[in-house]
Structures are given as C-alpha cells and as structure tokens.
Amino acid sequence: MSEPVQTTCMRCAVGCGHLTDRVDAGYGIGTVRGDVTHPVNRGLACSRGVEETKDPDGTWLTRPLVRMDGDLQPTTWDVALSRIANEFGAALERDHDSVAVLGSGQQTNEAAYALGKLARGGFGTRYYDANTTLCMASAVTAYYDAFGSDAPPCTYDDIEDAQTHVVWGANPAVAHPVMFRWISESATADDSELVVVDPVGTKTAQGADEHIALEPGTDLALARAVLARVVERGDVDEEFVEEATTGFEELRGDLPDPEEAAATADVDMETVEKLADAFGEQTLVYWGMGVNQSTQGTETAGALVDLCLATGNLGPGTGPFSLTGQANSMGTRVCSSKGSWPGMRSFSDPDERRVVADAWDVPVERLPDDPGPGPVGLVNAIGDGPVEAVWTVATNPAAGLPDASAAREHLEDAFLVAQDAFHTETTELADVVLPAATWGESSGTAVNMERRVSRIRPASDLVPDVRTDLDIITTIGELLVPGLLGDPDPRDVFDELAALTAGTQADLSGISYARLDEQQAVRWPAPDAVSQGGYRYYDDGDWSFPTPSGKARFSTGRHEGLPEPTNETYPLTLTTAREADGYNTGVRSRGEDAPANPLARVNPETIEQADVPADADEAVVESRRATVPVRVEVDEAVPEGLVWLPIHHPETNALTLPETDPRSDEPNFKQCAVRVRPVADEAAAGTLADADAPADD
Secondary structure, three states: OOOOEEEEOOOOOOOOEEEEEEOOOOOOEEEEEEOOOOOOOOOOOOHHHHHHHHOOOOOEOOOOEEEEOOEEEEOOHHHHHHHHHHHHHHHHHHOOOOEEEEOOOOOOHHHHHHHHHHHHHHHOOOOEEOOHHHOOHHHHHHHHHHHOOOOOOOOOHHHHHOOEEEEEOOOHHHHOHHHHHHHHHHHOOOOOEEEEEOOOOOHHHHOOOEEEOOOOOOHHHHHHHHHHHHHHOOOOOHHHHHHHEEOHHHHHHHOOOHHHHHHHOOOOHHHHHHHHHHOOOOEEEEEOHHHHOOOOHHHHHHHHHHHHHHOOOOEOOEEEEEOOOOOOHHHHHHHOOOOOEOOOEOOOOHHHHHHHHHHHOOOHHHOOOOOOOOHHHHHHHHHHOOOOEEEEEOOOHHHHOOOHHHHHHHHHOOEEEEEEOEOOHHHHHOOEEEEEOOOOOOOEEEEOOOOEEEEEOOOOOOOOOOEOHHHHHHHHHHHHOOOOOOOOOHHHHHHHHHHHOOOOOOOOOOOOHHHHHHHOEEEOOOOOOOOOOOOOOEEOOEEOOOOOOOOEEOOOOOOOOOOOOOOOOOOEEEEEEOOOOOOHHHOOOOOOOOOOOOEEEEOHHHHHHOOOOOOOOEEEEEOOOOEEEEEEEEOOOOOOOEEEEEOOOOOHHHOOOOOEOOOOOOEOOOOEEEEEEOOOOHHHHHHOOOOOOOOOO
C-alpha cells in the first residue's frame, strides 16, 4: 500500500492538514484523516472536510461540453478550446474589457495567480473578480482603513491566550468546527467567557456564556453604543490610543448617544454594559458574513476594529479576527490581482503597477488602474456595459449572486465559459463547459485565514478528459496571449509569485516548495528562508503600521438603516446563513437526492401570523424579486419576524437584494424584506416550480 499523501483540506479556511490515501485501483481517494504532524490542526479534522474530500456528493464533470443547437454536447478539448479562443479573441479585439473573468477562493494560489495575470496582464480587463468580494471584501477594506494592510493581525496562537472571546455575526461551530473547538476550550478556562452577538440562536450561541440577540442589520448601531459607553465609563486605553492610533478624537465627537443606539439595535443598556465589560478584558473579537455581507459591512467591520483599538485590545492574545469562508480566500487576496496586485501592492500606486508590468513583461498601459467592480457590477455590465463574454473558474454565480434570477438572465446573454469540477447552475447556462480537477487531484498551495501557506498535493490521478485549473488557464493563455504564462508547473508558478511579493506587506519570497515540504506550513510575511510572520504590526512592545503616520486609524461610520426595510406588504426580514453541509453553493454536498426546496427556519409565532397551518411542512417565501417554495422548520431559535434560509441552496439568492457596500462592493446578502404565505393547494404548489417568478409588490 502506498504512503499517505500530506495535503491541506480545502473545504473552509481553517487550513487543516490531512493525510489522504490513494485507492488501490482506479480514480478517487481511499481514506482521509487529520495529520497529527501539521502545525495548524495537530490531527484534528471535521467530518465535513473529511467527507467532502473523500466522497463529495456533487455530479462530476468528466468531459468538455459545447452548446450546439441549444444543447450541451460532449466534445474534445481541441474543439472546446478553439471555440473559446475564437469567441474571446474576437471580443478582445473590440474592447479589452469585453471579457470578464470570475475566479474563486477554491483555486490554488498558483491557479489564482495565473488567472489574474492572464485577466489583468493579458486581457487587460477591469471586469475580473476572485470571488472574495462576495464574502471578505468588507473586512479587507476595513483592515486597510485601520492598518494600511489587509489580513488579521492575530493568529491561531492568540486564541488560547485570550480571556474573552466575542463572536459577532458568525457561526464557527458550523462553519469552522476545528477552530471553534479551540475557541470553546479557551473560553472554558477560569475567568474566561464566550459572548455571541447574532440575531439567531445559532449553534455557536447555544454554547456561549452570553448570547446577545440584536435586531437584524443593526450591528453598527450596537458596536457604536458599546464604544460610546466605553468612553462614558472612562475605559478607553488612553495611553495606547495616544501612542499607536490617530483619529480617535474625531470619532469620539461623532459617537451616538449609547441609549439611543442600543434602542436601534433593540437591546437594553444592561446588554451594552456586558459588552463593554467584555472589551475590558484581554479580548479577541471574531466576525463573519453577518457583518461583512451588508451595505454597511466595511463600516461595521471598522467599528469592531475601533472597539479593539479604543480598549487597547491589540497585541498577543487580543485583536480583530475576521473569519474567512472559502479555503483559499486569503490566498486570492495575496496573489490573484483582484483588489491589489500580488503581494497586496496598491492598484492606485503607479510605481507598483510599473513593478508588476515589468515582472510580467507587458505594457504598463495594459494593466487596469483600478480594481473594477465586484461580481454584481461585473454581471450587470453584460447588459449595461462592455462585457460580451464571461469565464467562470470554480465558482457558481448563477446561484451565488444576489438577485440570482436577474444574474442568470445576464449570464445567458453572454458567451459563457464555465470551468468546474462539478455540475452547477452556471454550467447549465454555459456555452462551453471545461471539466477541471478539484482538491485531492491538484498540486499547489493555499493560504489559511491566519496567513499560513501550505501544500495541496494530489492523492488521485486525473480522469483522462479532466485537467487542472492551472493547466486549463495556461492553455487558454497561450492561445490568446502567447508567451505570457509559460508552462503549467505549479512549483515554477509559485516561485514567480513569491518573487513578485518580495518586500511587500504579504512577502512570500522566503517560502518555497522545499521549505513547505520540510515545515508543512509557513505564515507570511516570510521575507527570507528562516523567518515567518507572527502577530502583525507589533515588535516587543513597539507598534508600526504601514500608514502615512505609522499609526492605526479609527473610523467614523454611523448606522444608516437597512437598504430594504420591511413594510405592510413584506413584513418579515429574510436572513441567510450557512448550514453544516453547505459551502460554495453546495456543489460538493448536494447530491441527486437533495431536496429541491430550501429549508426555512421560522419562529412559531411568525408561522401563525402568516396563516401557515401549524402542521404544514411547506410554505412560500416571496420578496420583491422572486417567489421560492420552501420546506418549513418551526424553530424558536429564530426570532419572531425573521425568516432563515441557507445561503448555499441554489434557490435562496433568487430572493436576495443586489445592493452592495459602496466601499467594498460586497452584496447585502443578510437582510431583505419578504413575506411568507401558505401553499394554498396542490394546484398552487405546482405553479411554484418556477422559483424565478417575480412577486407582486
């Protein structure tokens, strides 16, 4: 029997090391278990990561497909690639922005770097996104605002040392179970506690010492109420604020009355006092999509950073820790050329553009001088802008974008190439489908949420007509921009990427495949072959931030209300969140037997007021954009007036709102106005099969 293969789990962003065994014959993976020698997880592994690595439930793609006479037909790679080269080439001759590219946090660093190099340096398009805009862009923008650089300052090492853990708008018990185990163990120590801020009684909230159930969409109001009370109580760490920050006096003068802000969040002042007390200890504050996916996501994330700065909670065992969703979302932020050039080089700095252009040997004029819109703006540009063709790589915008029905209509109007390992709602619409390898079949690297780079290694051979993302990207690149990308060798691509990051905030130049083979995981910045990053901006008691002043910066955001408040016609608020088996629109976990309709969790009082029979197991959820049939689960953990739906079910986002954060372009997935009604009879139920039908307003 062959030796087990050391690799990294690519289900979520914790970055656990796995040992995977090859099958005795054929294709696939035999067994999967946690790697006790890996420095991240030390042998721990969650069941979903193991199961989705070994035996995913999705429908595999095994041959290229080309649409002919309205239907997708099996074809050869030569035919599929020729069609792409002809369509992309003709579009690019008309306008370099005519081809849009959507990447993913499911790609390796090498594939993401090559895709960004081709999109920006080869095509020269503004219309490119690495998919992180759907989940992490608000946190990214808040980090840049505060620290002048992206990524959490803290690491997993700080979890054990924290005294108080505040989890705000996140559910790591479901989304990041291995990490949540560390948080729970730390919180059970003497004089430690876990505080959860979330409208819903989540699994994480059920294990908390304190659950604060605020009004949906009022996170910024509550955060400001807490800071205002910290100021009133005289609990500001004035010495730290003076030494290491700027902008506090401006923020202090703009803070709301704490009682008024607390009332906006529908919490009492006793709750505000408890949160203020929590930040008086050595505190880590973690947040997730409940904060980021909002039209005020950047300002809310900034307000959580402000709480840390004002109370001196920056340094080992403390700080702001955004929880990343997709496995390599952090890697795409470093290497994909979406919001910044590789190494997090600034898009707005002409000198940085010149460095990148010289490294890629392309004219500097070809590189866009701004990052372009997010995925919502990209898809809208099919109808309202220059985009004629769209290439998606390991992502499913037909299900994952807000107002998904409108997104699908736009995608149908473009020449669409979908590159994926599994059948998705996007491959259904595509003109060309390219079957790509997934984790367990690919070689490369990834970066977890605490900035550790680790190896991805294949434990299975490829099915004959399946190719790796990097192979596909470099092949298309050679057809359209000869000589730009070179051979698809992951080691060579990583070395090129690492060299381009030298001297940057996200320096990978001291990391190599040989070093990763020896040490398994190395945290950036790593400017030489022996160093690696620890707690950022802090060195033996001294603070230094990559900002003009060298200090951290406070923000001044104020709560402005929901972009789509409830009214008499739509009296309920829809929120979306992750199920234990739902990631990346469920393409790996949604088998043929999966229910067609999403599960709506609703408070019993809400169900009664909607005239849905108490024993009914079906209902209808309607927004201004769509009507979706649902299965119903009565759940007192969901507050009255709220409807909970799984964000990774392919029907959910037909309902959601396309408004975005004006700074980060991240969509407001978390709140929109809906109504619930009963399924009147079997005939009416039959008419609900079209989940895209618009609701009457």
